[in-house]
Amino acid sequence: MRLGILGGGQLAWMLAQAAEPLGVSVAVLDPSPDAAAGRIAEHVAAAYDDLAGLDAVSAGADVVTYEFENIPAAAVARLAALGVTVLPLPASLTTTQDRAREKELMRGLGIHVAPYALIDAPADAAAALTQVGAPGILKTRRLGYDGKGQVRVATAADLPAAIRELGGTDLIYEGLVAFTRELSVVVARGTDGSLVAYPPVENEHRDGILSCTVAPAPALPPAQAEAAQAIGFAVAEALGHIGVLCVELFDTPDGIVANEIAPRVHNSGHWSIEGAVTSQFANHVRGVLGLPLGDPSARGVAAMVNIVGTEPELAALLAISGASVHTYGKAPRPGRKLGHVTLVAESSAALAAPLAQARALCAAAWDA
């Protein structure tokens, strides 16, 4: 079998790592000559809307998938014209590329989301404040990630300036959610409609970037865990999604509130390579290729700490008990995800010390 991937970054790299042992050959399309996945897969170095590049990455592929949701419409159209199967299907992309459609979908499914209002012109500010109040967060409807394209609005008076800062139109203004912690849930759906859910995890962010995931989320009552998984299932079914998706969630005193959907493998699922019976990457590959999904159960407990900015010394990370290191091979740059370290242990108590060590090393490297 053969799999094409739009994007050749670390997500595609880990997808290729999961595909290759199954005898699935992989080609990635990525304009960067240093794309991580290019080290282990065929690399088509071209822009995402380059027609020859799209032809090359999909040549002989059973399926083409993607590692990021902002796929140019021209790319999707070209692959459709070639008769190539692209999974997840377009509905997963078109809905999740737009925060407003994403929120509408979830609200329609009875999933709790933050109050929000759409802003298409500076004049919409007043109505939005009436509906949502302040403080809040103003976001672009499209193309935001890792905290980019977002502005905190502390008081009602700050909203107009924020609207101007983000371009004046195609914005969404969201009420703040009083959450006790951030969670996420990863689910996979097969071509036959089969569904599996990973245990919900707890996430910590820093500077808008995921810094740490603990899996399963500590002390999450089973009913809450099931509610989170039910949100993932409902979204996947409503989208007719094939493969892996992630829903970012808030844990609140009033229950779980959904934040946003990523229609792909997600940084908060990286722990699953070592921490689950079947990783999110293996299940995405299985799902889009029509193969049976694997068991998403956690094996003991795990944590993932992102390596951001600069990399700690490899030997120091490997000296930590239960540590596995994943280096993406990217040049250091402030705020750039360069890798991650996963820690596994039999119990939360046994995980605490290794996790503290990894966090300390990675925090120091982040600041360096």
Added chain:
Amino acid sequence: MRLGILGGGQLAWMLAQAAEPLGVSVAVLDPSPDAAAGRIAEHVAAAYDDLAGLDAVSAGADVVTYEFENIPAAAVARLAALGVTVLPLPASLTTTQDRAREKELMRGLGIHVAPYALIDAPADAAAALTQVGAPGILKTRRLGYDGKGQVRVATAADLPAAIRELGGTDLIYEGLVAFTRELSVVVARGTDGSLVAYPPVENEHRDGILSCTVAPAPALPPAQAEAAQAIGFAVAEALGHIGVLCVELFDTPDGIVANEIAPRVHNSGHWSIEGAVTSQFANHVRGVLGLPLGDPSARGVAAMVNIVGTEPELAALLAISGASVHTYGKAPRPGRKLGHVTLVAESSAALAAPLAQARALCAAAWDA
């Protein structure tokens, strides 16, 4: 960092899979254009004693290692002349390339081995029979693997013919060991002398080829497990070994008897990719590169079933609970190892059904 590997088969492929996430680039030397490791590593397609090939595979490498023990002496000499660090060191190779030296080493360490006699001419048969008796097994001292280069000797009268069959010289005649089962132990030793041991495992062979490994070996008393690990440690220290080695063992009513040493990652350690905190491949890479060794502990229980001859349908294997499939990408051929499937579970009871399913599928494919 950069690692060169002599050999590009499935062992080198899995070493490269373990090295690459650490940011270690890998080059392999293998004459076969289809060498498995070539799919994810730089592939130098040349004979093992090809000087230009040896130069290329070692260019820029911090260390050169190997996936098989029958490295030509010319290759070792060339790398030494180039000033390349080859690990494990030559002592590991020279001792284990010769069954007689291997046995002498272990006997000298107080490790129980089968009675044996060396045969360098047909005239040695009588003395060998006096010493060892019959039945027994006659083996070539060098270049045997997977049951090749071995002849069973049922009665004393059969020995002379067996000696002629195996070339008349450089042979070793071993007494049969009345074992209840076959075990093996994998250990890793770092450049600083640090040692870790995997839990001993139980192995089943068919047609002289490993068919199934269960890890940890079921119902092995802790004292026996420690004795097996102590054998691995003693051998590794006596050889000054760096990296992973495996000792094949017999479990007998009188205790553990050592059979042979493989100075490399071993088929009976493949379970460790999913079944241990740190795999044998990761620990070999760490060991030879001077990085800290990782925890070899088992996570729950695991089993490995070899795919030999032909491959079962991928979807059927992936439908088995807890299964991970590793396909080496080799053409089918009777008796050829084409891949393996690993099964993980929380308990032996939970492992039983998936293991039975995998064995049935792989046995049918072996016979096909």
